[in-house]
Amino acid sequence: MRGGVLVVDDPNGESPAARRAFGGHDVECLAADDAAPARAFCGTFDAGLHRTDDGGETWHRVGGDALPESVTSVAVSLHDAATVYAGTEPSAVFRSRDAGETWTELDGLTDLPSASGWAFPPRPHTHHVRWVEPDPHDPDHLYVSIEAGAVVQTRDGGETWSDRVPSARRDTHSMATHPDAPGRAWAAAGDGYAETRDGGETWTHPQSGLDHRYCWSVAVDAADPARVLLSAARGPGVAHTADRAESYLYRREGDAPWERLGDGASAGGGIPTGDGVVRAVLARGRAGGEFYAVTNRGLYRTVDGGDSFARVAVDWPEAFERQTPRGLTVVPSVTA
Template structure:
């Protein structure tokens, strides 16, 4: 049974469609609190000081203890919050994206907000649309560069990848080779300029801060890619969650996890986690909705969340263990919406 150092406290926030589990451990035992029940959860991010969760019908919520949540920004933010990101440079700085697509920034942990209006006047904006609701669209992901506090990446679902080099005041619209249906983005503190994209129209990587993109696809048999995470100890080891299409990922439930090691166009993907027996391994295939993946805080550590439960690997996906948290029965048929692992 995997255990951390008893002196280290950690919290895992696992957001499902209709509730958030905050799971704490500082002595090898897990204590789980369920919050935001009966809300329609869209997104989640966290730092050691606090966590933020976006809902579709009641805006943004914040917790400082994992047990009680309060709405923040009710007078400034729309009700439909679809993306949230806590800055890696300053945990008080919080970014929010909404439906329809708008972008907001708070310098004080959600007390005050400022809109960044340049996002809505870009040339591609007239072409943005979300297929299930074609008259609208939303910010699906916000990624803040860990080595440059002014560089911001935004994924619009669906229609564009956007890159800002001045903190969101101006944008590069649809840089060369970028995907149109970006679901999740990732960066790495040891790889300046490296950006990873999980998109409905395939996987992509950039090595120049998002201004040009490559598409390493070899071995990736399922190319509707939903989530991406990068090994904390190796920017060339990448995991993605993928399916054959949106219906398989979100409704039917037939999704897979792949790993790529090595950089460049020629690096091949390999499917992992297909063996699952009596709680060992990672369930994939039929009955599994698309995973949300998160990098841990140690080399080789990844976390994965789906309707099948919460899982952790310490060896970059060679072996997995289900984390023994209290798991509501209704989550068995729910989609995962966000995952964050933080510690003190």
């Protein structure tokens, strides 16, 4: 959450335990990887990047002066758990090949022609890397989203960059790829939803049934890349601010129209949506049909692709009810 990281041990068990694992800084992003389940990274807006190597029991800063204080996105390579990418404000992408100890900037990002138009509306004098999505099929291919202005790519490990293409969204907040779907990627953006089937060369925008077009988080089923979950709102004010929030959850199956999930919807009960609920951060689970969603109202899980949700029974700090979630990652139990 914005004010700290909560570690939930055994969320699928009868008595899951939650631990406040990291706090005191302005949290921006979170990432981990199945290949090193005890290790996770937390980026902050005011204190750089932090790492845990013991499942969240302890954290320490990594990167030092090699990284800016504002780390706005972090991702672990799906090909090598020791390779980590960090996106920052001002916009830059850094790579570590030793699990975060040393870093190298992947130069040339802001030399792209579109960079002159990049700007983050609340702070228009600057912009940042909101998301880094490694391609599970190509270790040298990265999708990088600049908030706001572009989705750009490198196909040679950062040696060169390709600028945005006309059909891509310009305000992408999160992306997803899938190990069983080469060339495909999914994007949740402030200017709508988008997906590609050709590795980002072109993007389509299936919006039928999607009544809220300010999209925040997207997740794809672990066993079925045709099933997509998406969180969305009417605009940024009601997406991110708890005291006037109104956000929703959607599902798309194949080429069917989007279907709204959650309380009061035609399908999908058990997860609050609408008034008072900030936009969810989503993550796919480890089995088909399993997804997690976190909002200011708590952590929720579905095992039937969104037909129903159950709240994970952990204590939820009162402070979290007034915050917006910043990241969510699902890893194997570090004690198994």
